[in-house]
Amino acid sequence: MIEEIWNLAISPGVLPLSILLIPMALFWVTCLIGSFDFDFIGFDGGEGGFDSGDGGDLVGGSMRWLFRFFHGDEVPVAALLSFLLVYLWGGAMLGHYFFPPGNDGVEAAKLDAWALLPALVLTKLTALALRPMFISLRGLEGEAKPVLGRAGRVRSRVCDASAGQVEVEDPESPLLINARLAPGAEPLSRGTRVMVESRDPDRDVYLVKVHPENS
Incomplete structure (x- = not known):
């Protein structure tokens, strides 16, 4: 056998x-x-660290959808x-x-x-x-290591209300979190400095906003 x-x-x-x-x-x-x-x-960018690349919104959106379908934002x-x-x-x-x-x-x-x-x-x-x-x-x-109220930078290609990833500043080592903006907020590009505002326990993501120094 x-x-x-x-x-x-x-x-x-x-x-x-x-x-x-x-x-x-x-x-x-x-x-x-x-x-x-x-x-x-953790691929750089997008949902759960997945970089959708610069191939356009259609390709990027499709890849993010496929990534979420297989629970790639958590697994x-x-x-x-x-x-x-x-x-x-x-x-x-x-x-x-x-x-x-x-x-x-x-x-x-x-x-x-x-x-x-x-x-x-x-x-x-x-x-x-x-x-x-x-x-x-x-x-x-x-x-x-709590992240609420701390500053960080957008690591994904974009961060909006449906997808994104932020690297929170930490003296020991950077913390990578799944992040979202409030509905209707202008999407943020990679490198934008942000502030972690709150946590959405239902989606297991953090809500962020533009850091005051960028205003």
Whole structure:
């Protein structure tokens, strides 16, 4: 049985995914050794640190929506990618087991493509199930260093009423928080100095306003 699984894992259609599991496993081992530092990947900008880039509002809005759909504002990106890879690998293994493509590369690619949809669904469900845990972990860090009333700068490309990220100034190390502006407020660009005004517990975000020195 083990030999059969091994042969399936190193078959041409599954081997690329099997190889990707190795650096993923090493990454998680490194995180565990580092005392569960769950702030490992925070892309600069946008919702939850995701940089939507400068490709226009349509592209930026679509990426932010997709990021929020998979709870990327609360679940680290590295975790989401790991879930997706594991489920994609598992789906490909099952597909190649029940529908062996032989040496047909096209059929093998089709089986891998079909495995993507259930992998995305399972990734969404896993992120939803683990979301409270990651919120709790990040919340404990936030309690240790209150940010209300403190100054910071916008780290995302823009910060508005629907998305944004702010780096709060701290003598020890900067604190990265998900931030929003009040509805109707003018969007702020990266680097703008702001003040943390309040916290929205329902969305687990902080409301900020332009710092008086910018007025």
